[in-house]
Amino acid sequence: MKKKMSFYKVLCLVLLSAAGFGQDKGNLKLWYTKPASVWNEALPLGNGRLGVMVFGDPVNEKLQLNESTFWSGGPSRNDNPDGPRVLDSIQYYIFKGEYKRAQVLADKGLTAKQLHGSMFQSAGNLNLAFENNQGYTDYYRELDLEKAVFTTTFKVNGTTYKREIFTSIPDNVIVIKLSASAPGMLSFTAGFDGELQKYSGAIDNTTLQMKGLSSNHDGVEGKVKFDAKAKIINTGGTTTVEAGKIKVSRANEVVILISVATNFTNYKTLDTDESKKSSDYLTMAASKPYKKLLSGQLTAYQNYFNRVQFNLGTSAASKLPTDERIKNFAATYDPELISLYYQFGRYLLISSSQPGGQPANLQGIWNGSINPAWDSKYTININTEMNYWPAEKCNLPEMHEPLIQLVKDLSESGKETARLMYKSNGWVAHHNTDIWRITGVVDFANAGQWPMGGAWLSQHLWEKYLYSGDVKYLESVYPVLKSASEFYKDFLIEEPTHKWLVVSPSMSPENIPEGHQGSALSAGTTMDNQLVFDLFTKTVKAAEILKKDTALAADLQKLSNRLPPMQIGRYGQLQEWIGDWDNPDDNHRHVSHLYGLYPGNQINPYTTPQLFDAAKTVLVHRGDVSTGWSMGWKVNLWAHLLDGNHANKLIKDQLTLVDPVKPGHSGGTYPNMFDAHPPFQIDGNFGCTSGITEMLLQTQTGAIDILPALPDDWKNGSISGLRAYGGFEVNIIWKDNKAQQIVITSKLGGNCRIRVPNEVTLKGVPLKAASGSNPNAFFESVAIKQPLISPQAHNNDVVLKKTFTYDFNTQPGKTYILNIKN
Ligand code: FUC
Numbered sequence: 001m002k003k004k005m006s007f008y009k010v011l012c013l014v015l016l017s018a019a020g021f022g023q024d025k026g027n028l029k030l031w032y033t034k035p036a037s038v039w040n041e042a043l044p045l046g047n048g049r050l051g052v053m054v055f056g057d058p059v060n061e062k063l064q065l066n067e068s069t070f071w072s073g074g075p076s077r078n079d080n081p082d083g084p085r086v087l088d089s090i091q092y093y094i095f096k097g098e099y100k101r102a103q104v105l106a107d108k109g110l111t112a113k114q115l116h117g118s119m120f121q122s123a124g125n126l127n128l129a130f131e132n133n134q135g136y137t138d139y140y141r142e143l144d145l146e147k148a149v150f151t152t153t154f155k156v157n158g159t160t161y162k163r164e165i166f167t168s169i170p171d172n173v174i175v176i177k178l179s180a181s182a183p184g185m186l187s188f189t190a191g192f193d194g195e196l197q198k199y200s201g202a203i204d205n206t207t208l209q210m211k212g213l214s215s216n217h218d219g220v221e222g223k224v225k226f227d228a229k230a231k232i233i234n235t236g237g238t239t240t241v242e243a244g245k246i247k248v249s250r251a252n253e254v255v256i257l258i259s260v261a262t263n264f265t266n267y268k269t270l271d272t273d274e275s276k277k278s279s280d281y282l283t284m285a286a287s288k289p290y291k292k293l294l295s296g297q298l299t300a301y302q303n304y305f306n307r308v309q310f311n312l313g314t315s316a317a318s319k320l321p322t323d324e325r326i327k328n329f330a331a332t333y334d335p336e337l338i339s340l341y342y343q344f345g346r347y348l349l350i351s352s353s354q355p356g357g358q359p360a361n362l363q364g365i366w367n368g369s370i371n372p373a374w375d376s377k378y379t380i381n382i383n384t385e386m387n388y389w390p391a392e393k394c395n396l397p398e399m400h401e402p403l404i405q406l407v408k409d410l411s412e413s414g415k416e417t418a419r420l421m422y423k424s425n426g427w428v429a430h431h432n433t434d435i436w437r438i439t440g441v442v443d444f445a446n447a448g449q450w451p452m453g454g455a456w457l458s459q460h461l462w463e464k465y466l467y468s469g470d471v472k473y474l475e476s477v478y479p480v481l482k483s484a485s486e487f488y489k490d491f492l493i494e495e496p497t498h499k500w501l502v503v504s505p506s507m508s509p510e511n512i513p514e515g516h517q518g519s520a521l522s523a524g525t526t527m528d529n530q531l532v533f534d535l536f537t538k539t540v541k542a543a544e545i546l547k548k549d550t551a552l553a554a555d556l557q558k559l560s561n562r563l564p565p566m567q568i569g570r571y572g573q574l575q576e577w578i579g580d581w582d583n584p585d586d587n588h589r590h591v592s593h594l595y596g597l598y599p600g601n602q603i604n605p606y607t608t609p610q611l612f613d614a615a616k617t618v619l620v621h622r623g624d625v626s627t628g629w630s631m632g633w634k635v636n637l638w639a640h641l642l643d644g645n646h647a648n649k650l651i652k653d654q655l656t657l658v659d660p661v662k663p664g665h666s667g668g669t670y671p672n673m674f675d676a677h678p679p680f681q682i683d684g685n686f687g688c689t690s691g692i693t694e695m696l697l698q699t700q701t702g703a704i705d706i707l708p709a710l711p712d713d714w715k716n717g718s719i720s721g722l723r724a725y726g727g728f729e730v731n732i733i734w735k736d737n738k739a740q741q742i743v744i745t746s747k748l749g750g751n752c753r754i755r756v757p758n759e760v761t762l763k764g765v766p767l768k769a770a771s772g773s774n775p776n777a778f779f780e781s782v783a784i785k786q787p788l789i790s791p792q793a794h795n796n797d798v799v800l801k802k803t804f805t806y807d808f809n810t811q812p813g814k815t816y817i818l819n820i821k822n
Helices: 002-020 083-096 099-109 274-286 290-305 322-331 335-352 383-387 389-393 397-422 453-468 471-491 526-546 550-561 592-596 609-622 628-640 644-654 683-696
Strands: 029-032 043-046 050-054 060-067 124-130 137-144 149-156 159-167 174-180 186-193 197-204 207-213 225-235 238-242 245-251 253-262 309-311 704-706 717-724 728-735 738-746 750-756 760-762 804-810 815-820
Touching: 029 322, 029 335, 043 137, 043 159, 043 335, 050 159, 050 253, 060 174, 060 253, 083 099, 083 397, 124 207, 124 225, 124 253, 159 290, 174 186, 174 290, 186 197, 186 207, 186 225, 186 253, 207 245, 225 238, 225 245, 225 274, 245 253, 253 274, 290 335, 309 335, 322 335, 335 389, 335 683, 383 389, 383 453, 383 628, 383 683, 389 397, 389 453, 389 683, 389 717, 397 453, 397 471, 453 471, 453 526, 471 526, 471 550, 526 550, 526 592, 592 609, 609 628, 628 644, 628 683, 644 683, 683 717, 704 728, 704 738, 738 750, 750 815, 760 804
Parallel strands: 704 750
Antiparallel strands: 029 137, 043 050, 050 060, 060 124, 124 186, 137 149, 149 159, 159 174, 174 253, 186 245, 197 207, 207 225, 225 253, 238 245, 309 717, 717 728, 728 738, 738 815, 750 804, 760 815
16 A cells, blocks of 8 residues: 555656646647748748648648759769869968968869859749639638648638648658538649759649759759659549649549659769659558558657757747747747747757758758759858757757768768868868768858868767767767868978967858958968867777777877967957957857857866856857857857856847848848748757757756756746756756756766756755766866967956756666755
8 A cells, every 4th residue: 555655656746747847738839820922931841851831822822842862963073183282382371471372372272163062952843723712711820840730721701721731751752631611622723843844744633743853053964853743632523634734623622642752862873763762652652541641740750859848938929920929029028939949940950850861951951942042052161060959959869860971971072082182181071062072162262261171070970979878879980080080180280380280271260350361261270279179089089988099099189289279369359360360340150269169168167267258258249140040159159158148138139030021131030930041041040949958958068057048037947858968868947047856867877967056956865066077978078278368368257156066876767856955
């Protein structure tokens, strides 16, 4: 009897805590009272390979289609083989201070001669023209993030119409269900169109087909073929073919399945039979009833989505349509818009990045153009990395896999670039890449001459390991990490003044210092030093864990010691460059030297307070409002400066409604919640989702930091399912800005060190105040060189809010519940 009682008690406790971590069911919806009239009002669906933007127009429904491998050109490279002839001179001019000459020479001898990257292209549209829907009323349109289903309803002459649309992860097709409240009311004509179509017509009276070919670009012939098919499955009514389209008359209900495939096999090969592939997916899906397709998708999607629940409370402001809420956001109290935006970021990552597929590009997987901004490719001097900042901590590690694969691919293609252009070992990538994994210099030297893309991307290989502790995985990526380090081992060069080892030619993305003759080119920029330091440190640690390459690790350690220290300039700022060239009025969108603050962890208030203060000075100088992704980065940075109120201010800036037709110059959010650079760029969505997480949980400074940057007006809330380094999963409930309950599940065991804003207790286990360094190796911090400080610099003391740091030992598979100390 006694035993039973305690079992029920435990059960009640579990149920109670689960309720505490919940989010208001049914509120995770983007919804509108009008159809989309332009692309930035349409709503995105995706399964990692197929992307679709749905407009929800009752009369002329449009589904704009993307397939993640439909890119211009074909397998290609873009190395400039003249590199070795000009490299010495460029390095010489940079050290002499003749930056312009260096740039001119780099433009000739290092920048790609022709190919500046390929374009991700739209595959066209499926259009449904309805005969009788003019004069509709009671219009409603939503995207339900809990189900990943788009729904629109409206009435015409007393009949209620409904459209439900989703993309299926397991079945690889887009699924549309059209229904009406009365029989025989569905009459429409379906047809494909697309700017790159080569053929569009009907195969039979229920199947449409469109074939297309990607564009030629930068002198590379377009070789990607796509095949799109739509299968109409009607209940009641008839279907006939009319002028290459299918006319459906008086049906009761219609399911349409859309399948799109390309001939892409991998970045080197285009030998898949696109027509067979699209037919195979279609046939498989058509053999299942709609309900089964939907339940399959729900299971697959919710397995990812449901892992994190976030609740910031609600208010009357949340009762309005989403576009109005964004418009009102700065002037009202609408905390639920923040949790919606947060979960939208997770939704977008699940929908645009699935294991085995391509990583999310500048627009994720959604692009309505055949000539998009920046080719909608991969900009790897911030944007692509930012896309993946939420992956591990927001409990979507599987979504990180396409990026890890891209890094593996680049380590192959970039080896040739390192050899051809720089006569170096290892692999290198510059500031852009594409589906063909180009690794040369694109655009022009002032933007592209940055041989650090590989160094930044490689950090993700190690970061993934820190969350999972999976040594087998580490083993599989170690050769890539090692080879990235080997490039810098060869490429670093001694600069004449301090004899530091530096990367040259390079730049601080994409900023030009004043008095630099209009040239961005320089040597030993702060970000480059930080990236090489991190890369070497991580390679050395990985080698240690895997018991490999002792000699190489020793070499890398020695080289690492000779990298420049960070420097604090005359304004008290963290210097962006090797010289004290910063301008306090510079509000450039890139804040590259703050990589060391986030996503790097070389700067923190505990072990590097002077640098922490200098980083803050930079951020104050740069200002808040900028492009979408820049604001997204700043949310993370202010969170790492432990200033939740300022981070929250940036969220407000990011949630500023941007006109979808005439966007202006500042970043913000479109009515469909897509981030506006402008134009649409998805990094801002992902960056902000990451930043919100960093406000609630940080893991990089030797401890699990609970509510490190909680804004004053996020008084009460809860979040569950976040991941921290070392295999910990964390749930937090806070009340009156204090951590009320923290639930930590340990997957790997080991010491758990937590830093909390208030005192907590752990039932049955004595909590020790933490001291010394964290014995848990996943939280090992690295020693940073003392900064060099300008005699003119005025620095401020870092004043921190009081926190409580504890250690307790954990067992794998066990959960620990900490409560506020009363
Ligand atoms: C970099 C940024 C731009 C833009 C582009 C795609 O060049 O500087 O702001 O995000 O990438």
